[in-house]
Amino acid sequence: MVSTTTGRHGPETRGRILDAAEALFVEHGLEATSMRMITALAGVNLAAVNYHFGSKENLIQEVFRRRLGELNQRRLAALDQVEADAVRAGVRVKPSQVLEAFFEPSLQMATDLAHGGRIFMQLLGRTYTEPNAFVRKFLAAEYADTLERFLAALYESLPGVPREEILWRFHFMMGATSYAIAGTDALQLFAGKFDDEDPARLIPRLMSFLLGGLRAPLPDFAHSGTAEPGDVR
Amino acid sequence: MVSTTTGRHGPETRGRILDAAEALFVEHGLEATSMRMITALAGVNLAAVNYHFGSKENLIQEVFRRRLGELNQRRLAALDQVEADAVRAGVRVKPSQVLEAFFEPSLQMATDLAHGGRIFMQLLGRTYTEPNAFVRKFLAAEYADTLERFLAALYESLPGVPREEILWRFHFMMGATSYAIAGTDALQLFAGKFDDEDPARLIPRLMSFLLGGLRAPLPDFAHSGTAEPGDVR
DNA sequence: TTAGAATTCAAACGAACGTTTGAATGAGCT
DNA sequence: AGCTCATTCAAACGTTCGTTTGAATTCTAA
Numbered sequence: 397m398v399s400t401t402t403g404r405h406g407p408e409t410r411g412r413i414l415d416a417a418e419a420l421f422v423e424h425g426l427e428a429t430s431m432r433m434i435t436a437l438a439g440v441n442l443a444a445v446n447y448h449f450g451s452k453e454n455l456i457q458e459v460f461r462r463r464l465g466e467l468n469q470r471r472l473a474a475l476d477q478v479e480a481d482a483v484r485a486g487v488r489v490k491p492s493q494v495l496e497a498f499f500e501p502s503l504q505m506a507t508d509l510a511h512g513g514r515i516f517m518q519l520l521g522r523t524y525t526e527p528n529a530f531v532r533k534f535l536a537a538e539y540a541d542t543l544e545r546f547l548a549a550l551y552e553s554l555p556g557v558p559r560e561e562i563l564w565r566f567h568f569m570m571g572a573t574s575y576a577i578a579g580t581d582a583l584q585l586f587a588g589k590f591d592d593e594d595p596a597r598l599i600p601r602l603m604s605f606l607l608g609g610l611r612a613p614l615p616d617f618a619h620s621g622t623a624e625p626g627d628v629r
Numbered sequence: 630m631v632s633t634t635t636g637r638h639g640p641e642t643r644g645r646i647l648d649a650a651e652a653l654f655v656e657h658g659l660e661a662t663s664m665r666m667i668t669a670l671a672g673v674n675l676a677a678v679n680y681h682f683g684s685k686e687n688l689i690q691e692v693f694r695r696r697l698g699e700l701n702q703r704r705l706a707a708l709d710q711v712e713a714d715a716v717r718a719g720v721r722v723k724p725s726q727v728l729e730a731f732f733e734p735s736l737q738m739a740t741d742l743a744h745g746g747r748i749f750m751q752l753l754g755r756t757y758t759e760p761n762a763f764v765r766k767f768l769a770a771e772y773a774d775t776l777e778r779f780l781a782a783l784y785e786s787l788p789g790v791p792r793e794e795i796l797w798r799f800h801f802m803m804g805a806t807s808y809a810i811a812g813t814d815a816l817q818l819f820a821g822k823f824d825d826e827d828p829a830r831l832i833p834r835l836m837s838f839l840l841g842g843l844r845a846p847l848p849d850f851a852h853s854g855t856a857e858p859g860d861v862r
Numbered sequence: 863t864t865a866g867a868a869t870t871c872a873a874a875c876g877a878a879c880g881t882t883t884g885a886a887t888g889a890g891c892t
Numbered sequence: 893a894g895c896t897c898a899t900t901c902a903a904a905c906g907t908t909c910g911t912t913t914g915a916a917t918t919c920t921a922a
Contacts, residue, residue, distance in 0.1 A: 409899080409900090422760070423760065424760050424761075425660065425759075425760035425761065427658065427660040427661050428660050428760065428761065430878075430879065430880085431879080431880060431881085432878085432879085432880095440900085441899095441900055441901050441902085442880095442881095442901085442902090443881085443882080443883090443900075443901070443902090444899085444900070444901090445880090445881095446880080446881060446882080447898095447899075447900080448899095451880080451881080452880065452881090521758065522758040522760065524808075525754065525755040525758060525807075525808075525811050526658075527655070527656065527657050527658035527661065527755065528657075528658065528661070532817050533817065535818075536817040536818050536820070539818055540818075543818055547822075560823070560824060560825055561834070563819065563822055563823060564823075564834050564835075564838075565838055567808060567809070567819060568805040568808060568809060568835065568838045569805070570808060570818075571804045571805040571806070571807055571808025571809065571811075572801040572802070572804040572805040572808075572842070573804070574758075574804055574808065575757075575758075575800060575801060575803060575804025575805075575807065576800070576801060576804065578758050585768075585769050585772055585773075585776055585803075586796065586800060587769070589780075589796055590793070590796060590797075591793060592793055597848070597850055600848035600849060600850055601794070601797050601848045602797075602801065603848070604845045604846060604847065604848040605797075605798055605801045605842040605843075605845055606842070607845060608841045608842045608843070608844060608845020608846070609805070609838040609839070609841045609842035609845070610838075610841070611841060611845075612837045612838055612840060612841020612842070612844075613837060613841070614837065615830070615833035615834045615836070615837040616833060617830055617833055642869085642870090663908075663909065663910085664909080664910060664911085665908085665909085665910095673870085674869095674870055674871050674872085675871085675872090675910095675911095676870075676871070676872090676911085676912080676913090677869085677870070677871090678910090678911095679910080679911060679912075680868095680869070680870080681869095684910080684911080685910065685911090
């Protein structure tokens, strides 16, 4: 029988498996991480995963669900706060506030060495482009409500701007954030090039970049490929 | 014997395998794509891959090398052109010109339906975060020279700006571009949300965003997390 | 036409995969 | 004590993986 909450006893086998799986998924990817690797690292029997989680797919979902729930709750709480403040002050929410409510919690989590959040956020960054269909579907479902609320808030904060453009730019911002989180050596392209990898500085760095991208002049579709807005700033 | 150029005859078995592998890698990822899937789609015998390429790893490298060489050549040619023009006019190269030389060729390739480039660029976008060590090493080596030249050009075009910040922003830009290319439904988060997926408009859209991010005010590390430059435009 | 090399093919190889089985273990309760 | 039941364990299941083999086939060149 699979215990969905905590097994009656069994010291903390479930947790050990989740932690081991999380770390190995980051290092090798979902497919390339075998049950034997997970159980070996966790120091439990091979059959323990199927006993506690039923299948590898269920384990993967559980690894994500454990962290993603808290992440999106923090995001929504931050947005609630921002919107409440705006109502109280009788002003419109600023786009930068919406962005911060969405992206800061993930960056906080990514730079939080204590709670293993850093490992998870690297995994999440990679998984955004995961080809595996069931993983994508699952993540999309987990994200749906949060994304809906943030897009609505962003639309409202930018009344003049076509929603089409806002949507695209949010998409771009998720990409930039994903890279920022996945690590400076994601592709080892930048290996050895960064002098300063202080994670505390990553947040203002990325936020400046995202805000600059969001506020950029709208594209000019007049001429085909080369979009050169002409003036700088 | 493995023929590195074109096998003497054999109609175009090598090319059929490369095309099939490319398409399947996009759809299922590198690990999840089996030799049997590849050979079945290509309509060749299972042993043909090992005969023509030696191993699955070699096949993967060949899939990337085939397209990546041309892509980086186009990038460097575009940069040469821009720098030559600047010398002739006696002015400094503009940062926007450097960005366009780097990112436009990949976007052109991504929106080029004719030559299968679109499929490859989706693959490349996903592979930037590939956990597989040998793939990352290989891609890093393929990119090294090109990246070096573009970073140097970018440093020169932005004399006042700390190189540290330029490096970070280039990293962010690669992330945004990667997402843009990987597709609007990478995570199916945005499925059904985009009214206009005209690939011709993707280029100016992304370029506007990237330039905005590059030109954003430098981050303020004074207070901890929240970087709020204060004014909007 | 014939010798020889290049390519294709069906079949099999050992290894690793996720999962299942059924017995051993051990704590909690009457 | 004895019973119960969740958990652990070693072993094996059937399947799929990448790769290899050796004989058939096809093409090239003399």
